[in-house]
């Protein structure tokens with residue numbers, strides 16, 4: 001669906017790294033950008049105000065989860081996802097494909113769609129490309145994703161079959177879309193096979209999506225393989241549309257993705273780690289439960305500008321964790337998300353100033 005509500009402007013490039021602005025009905029996204037994940041229409045342990053204050057501009061939510069609970073009709077009845085969860089800025093929903101293939105208890109895939117059992121109550125459901133788009137239209141995010149099949153990345157026979165299916169489903173998603181105020185992104189698959197990735201990137205790029213995503217990575221393959229696949233795909237995807245690397249969110253992967261021309265990232269890792277006492281920093285991970293922090297008056301990261309680091313000591317955070325206080329998850333989530341959100345912003349500035357390579361190399365050198 002051709003729509004001029006979504007404009008992608010490339011403002012600067014530095015090597016293959018790009019800085020741009022993607023306009024959406026709920027505001028402009030400055031890229032590169034990292035999106036916190038709000039699986040159940042909430043980024044766990046954080047209010048929308050806290051998300052705004054840590055600098056988040058884009059939030060992702062999961063179609064599979066919202067479809068099962070509370071249901072897409074209820075979200076639509078409440079005015080759509082933005083109003084339901086009170087996030088007035090840009091939002092993205094995935095298509096449910098990844099969760100159906102990773103979470104659902106039983107699934108049976110055929111060329112028309114997937115039948116699966118809910119991981120919550122065992123009830124039977126069916127997703128087709130048309131159904132996924134209809135659900136995403138009810139949810140109402142600014143960026144919506146095509147329904148794809150995510151295969152185990154090393155099994156070539158399965159990867160190839162899933163890729164062909166993903167292409168056929170992508171066409172059906174485009175035909176099924178009715179809302180002009182949502183940007184539909186196509187997803188490139190192909191596992192860890194360069195020729196399949198190349199084939200998939202050409203097929204998806206030729207369909208006329210508003211943006212493109214690289215799916216099926218960060219699912220167990222090695223980092224060199226992941227970076228190689230990003231290079232193969234981004235050499236083909238059109239430069240004038242945003243590129244989204246799905247499910248990727250560590251300091252190292254963000255920098256490597258940006259260096260290879262990725263604009264948008266999302267990942268549950270920062271908030272998931274935070275609920276398991278782990279702080280992400282530019283030099284590595286910190287287990288805050290560790291006894292060495294018991295008397296430590298320093299913040300998690302002395303160079304971090306987040307609310308948690310400006311305010312609280314490691315000793316206090318460790319106390320909260322030991323006492324099983326809820327505030328621990330909130331404060332560490334603020335820090336972890338800020339780390340990636342701010343990294344993307346600083347990368348953007350470095351791209352404008354033509355020093356991205358040095359910026360990334362300095363951080364990567366200091367990683368543990």
Ligand SMILES: [Zn+2]
Nearest residue numbers: 304306309335
């Ligand atoms: Zn911090």
